[in-house]
Amino acid sequence: xxxxxxxxxxxxxxxxxxxxxxxxxxxxxxxxxxxxxxxxxxxxxxxxxxxxxxxxxxxxxxxxxxxxxxxxxxxxxxxxxxxxxxxxxxxxxxxxxxxxxxxxxxxxxxxxxxxxxxxxxxxxxxxxxxxxxxxxxxxxxxxxxxxxxxxxxxxxxxxxxxxxx
Amino acid sequence: xxxxxxxxxxxxxxxxxxxxxxxxxxxxxxxxxxxxxxxxxxxxxxxxxxxxxxxxxxxxxxxxxxxxxxxxxxxxxxxxxxxxxxxxxxxxxxxxxxxxxxxxxxxxxxxxxxxxxxxxxxxxxxxxxxxxxxxxxxxxxxxxxxxxxxxxxxxxxxxxxxxxxxxx
Numbered sequence: 135x136x137x138x139x140x141x142x143x144x145x146x147x148x149x150x151x152x153x154x155x156x157x158x159x160x161x162x163x164x165x166x167x168x169x170x171x172x173x174x175x176x177x178x179x180x181x182x183x184x185x186x187x188x189x190x191x192x193x194x195x196x197x198x199x200x201x202x203x204x205x206x207x208x209x210x211x212x213x214x215x216x217x218x219x220x221x222x223x224x225x226x227x228x229x230x231x232x233x234x235x236x237x238x239x240x241x242x243x244x245x246x247x248x249x250x251x252x253x254x255x256x257x258x259x260x261x262x263x264x265x266x267x268x269x270x271x272x273x274x275x276x277x278x279x280x281x282x283x284x285x286x287x288x289x290x291x292x293x294x295x296x297x298x299x
Numbered sequence: 300x301x302x303x304x305x306x307x308x309x310x311x312x313x314x315x316x317x318x319x320x321x322x323x324x325x326x327x328x329x330x331x332x333x334x335x336x337x338x339x340x341x342x343x344x345x346x347x348x349x350x351x352x353x354x355x356x357x358x359x360x361x362x363x364x365x366x367x368x369x370x371x372x373x374x375x376x377x378x379x380x381x382x383x384x385x386x387x388x389x390x391x392x393x394x395x396x397x398x399x400x401x402x403x404x405x406x407x408x409x410x411x412x413x414x415x416x417x418x419x420x421x422x423x424x425x426x427x428x429x430x431x432x433x434x435x436x437x438x439x440x441x442x443x444x445x446x447x448x449x450x451x452x453x454x455x456x457x458x459x460x461x462x463x464x465x466x467x
Contacts, residue, residue: 265379266379267378274413282411283412283413284413286411286412287411287417290378290381290416290421290422291421291422292381292382295378295379295381297379297382
């Protein structure tokens with residue numbers, strides 16, 4: 135779908151929600167505001183735009199910047215195989231509405247972002263860590279997390295690992 | 300030339316119990332079907348016809364830890380996985396032996412990381428370390444032969460499992 139048509143469809147539903155629109159290596163990207171993020175995603179999934187698949191959820195830590203994180207949602211339309219990247223800026227401690235009720239694949243994607251980046255998602259059905267274990271301390275892909283982790287070279291005991299299973 | 304010639308006469312062989320038991324154990328070291336990362340593929344390759352681990356009596360990879368004598372820790376052990384590895388090792392019946400295969404299992408390898416156990420000897424006792432990243436199948440066989448050498452020198456009543464009373 136053409137970027138202009140997408141922008142028009144979103145502007146009808148939620149005026150002023152698109153802060154920026156760019157094209158990068160042939161893939162369209164829009165930056166949306168946090169206020170109407172969920173409505174924008176609903177519009178994109180709806181029949182008008184038809185992005186029926188969420189391929190990936192990406193978190194980026196841009197630490198010195200004021201809203202600390204960038205969230206990228208990579209969408210794919212199975213009708214014409216066009217892609218769209220939706221970018222959302224999120225500050226530390228800010229809750230982002232979960233889109234797992236729109237695309238089921240967001241469930242694990244958002245769990246991964248929560249686990250490694252420490253971004254909280256509101257209305258997520260099952261927001262637990264997915265790659266590290268239950269009592270893991272910290273969020274490893276944050277820039278202020280030590281590269282090798284805390285106490286990586288200390289003697290290790292399996293009893294210190296508490297997991298969901 | 301072999302045992303059958305010795306048995307032609309009155310069918311009596313004299314040996315010590317230790318030698319007989321160790322001979323049996325050393326030539327039927329059944330490994331646990333267990334792999335963690337790329338080292339597991341080299342372990343699998345060592346069982347195939349080109350390298351043929353069955354020449355040493357270890358071709359019977361058991362799907363149950365209850366039936367295995369040897370666990371080859373083949374690959375990177377993450378802290379999340381370590382709980383399961385410890386459980387599998389604990390489920391194995393004595394006598395049992397452990398091979399740490401490759402750099403990751405031996406010392407953490409290139410993964411100086413919060414998520415990787417820096418050597419499986421931190422959670423279970425290791426008998427033989429095989430260096431390499433990953434080790435070739437020949438190295439796996441060499442490690443297995445080292446285990447066999449170790450078994451042949453063991454004193455039955457002085458194994459750690461006997462002394463600690465865990466052997467039933």
